Amino acid sequence: MPEELGFEVRLNQPYAQALENVTAALKAEGFGVVTSIDMRATFNEKLGEDFRPYTILGACNPSLAHRMLIQDPVVGLLLPCNVTVEEDAQESSVVRFANPEAILTLGGLQKDSIISEVAREARTRLEQVADALLTS
Incomplete structure (x- = not known):
């Protein structure tokens, strides 16, 4: 995955356990899961595909989102932070x-120093989630 787009961790645990652990680790860093899209179920239901x-x-x-939205409501188009959990070929x-x-960087929003600072903080917190997953 291109580093500028995001980052990943590989966990030696089954998908269901990983999904539960990711949700708990996000919560520990102050993130709530506001959406959860099961792509397997969606593709099966809508396309008949496995x-x-x-x-x-x-x-x-909420604290980070609030700070950004006060600064520029357009940021809402780019929220929330997406995290994906998938099963790989080795289960x-x-x-x-x-x-x-x-x-x-879309729309140049990173040029605003407050938005840029909050985005850096969000990334740091997400990196802490990733680290917690690797050490648990």
Whole structure:
């Protein structure tokens, strides 16, 4: 995955356990999961297609989101922070985190020093989530 887009961790644990652990680690860093999209179920229901276990989580830290939205309401188009959890071919799990700093380059939003600072803080917190997953 291109580093500027995000970062990932590989976990030697089944998908369901990884999904539960990711949600708990996000919560520990102040993020709530505001959306959860089960792509396997969606593709099966809408397309009749099978797909590996894959969930897109929309993670929101209310304090960080509030600070950004006060600065520029357009930021809302780029929220929440996306985190994906998927099963790999070895029945382990891959967790990917979108890079908030990269996402905010859309429309030049990163030029605002407050938005840039909050995006850096969001990335740092997401990196702490990734680290916690690797050490648990």
